[in-house]
Amino acid sequence: MYKILANTIFLGKDVLFLPECHSTNDMALQMIREGRAKEGSIVICAHQSRGKGQRGNSWEVQGGQNLTFSLVLCPDFLDLSEQFYLNMMVSNAIRKLLQDYLPDLKVKWPNDLIVPLQGKIGGILIENIVGSEGWEFAVVGIGLNINQKEFRVPTATSLALLTGSEFELEEIFKMLVTHLEQGYIQLKKGKNSLIKSDYLHHLYLLEEFTTFYTEHGSVSGKIIGVSESGNLLLETTEGDLKTFGLKEIQFPKF
Incomplete structure (x- = not known):
């Protein structure tokens, strides 16, 4: 085998x-x-x-x-x-x-x-x-x-x-x-x-407004891409751009 x-x-x-x-x-x-x-x-x-x-x-x-x-x-x-x-x-x-x-x-x-x-x-x-x-x-x-x-x-x-x-x-x-x-x-x-x-x-939840979770609480926004280093790029509902590393954000359960 x-x-x-x-x-x-x-x-x-x-x-x-x-x-x-x-x-x-x-x-x-x-x-x-x-x-x-x-x-x-x-x-x-x-x-x-x-x-x-x-x-x-x-x-x-x-x-x-x-x-x-x-x-x-x-x-x-x-x-x-x-x-x-x-x-x-x-x-x-x-x-x-x-x-x-x-x-x-x-x-x-x-x-x-x-x-x-x-x-x-x-x-x-x-x-x-x-x-x-x-x-x-x-x-x-x-x-x-x-x-x-x-x-x-x-x-x-x-x-x-x-x-x-x-x-x-x-x-x-x-x-x-x-x-x-x-x-x-x-x-x-x-x-x-x-x-x-x-x-x-083929990225899950790309450009879809969703509530994510961080150590500082929830954040609502949409994924707009990933940075060159692989961090997640999130645009909040207020229009702010936030960047998250691997252990800094959690997705909603499905």
């Missing part, structure tokens, strides 16, 4: 499959430190017991039902100030994979994949290794709910629940890695504006 991919140029030519692990990101980071990983290496796990999400959250998965893997990249062609373009590229690649099955799929800032009023189907966690000369490695952790039918978290859902069909995990994996490679090549070619435009076009 999960053999070396034949339909890609450089991603997935080194695939480590683990029946069980704590976190594929942690395993990939360890492999980098030990010199056992290179650009394009993938760690994939059937049952990830301590998967990590944004804001320090855990990622709940049932063994053998979903896709949980980490991809090693060397985006040293990007400045550290351009890190969010990698996030946007990965989000775009996952959405392109799933949009044929889920035409209502949206990206919820910064990089959750959701179907509005239905639930969250996937997420991304990117962890970086930075050296004295800049960005050395990025470990892109991806979790996608594919065939799981029961969740303890009421806002979680899966491709199977939303479509009524079950899917072959390895085929979904192969198609996703192909989309990721295409997006990464686009990033290497400097197509940043195209990547950002695609990301914003």
Whole structure:
């Protein structure tokens, strides 16, 4: 299962499959430190017991039902100030994979994949290794709910629940890695504006007036974009522009 991919140029030519692990990101980071990983290496796990999400959250998965893997990249062609373009590229690649099955799929800032009023189907966690000369490695952790039918978290859902069909995990994996490679090549070619435009076009609640929540209370406004550093740009109902980082704003529950 999960053999070396034949339909890609450089991603997935080194695939480590683990029946069980704590976190594929942690395993990939360890492999980098030990010199056992290179650009394009993938760690994939059937049952990830301590998967990590944004804001320090855990990622709940049932063994053998979903896709949980980490991809090693060397985006040293990007400045550290351009890190969010990698996030946007990965989000775009996952959405392109799933949009044929889920035409209502949206990206919820910064990089959750959701179907509005239905639930969250996937997420991304990117962890970086930075050296004295800049960005050395990025470990892109991806979790996608594919065939799981029961969740303890009421806002979680899966491709199977939303479509009524079950899917072959390895085929979904192969198609996703192909989309990721295409997006990464686009990033290497400097197509940043195209990547950002695609990301914003499918951004959840873009230009919709909504009430958000911060540590200082609620704020009503509409998302008008993201900054170059990846912060959320919000125009309040009073016409003020506010900028929020990852842990500074919460979306309304759906």
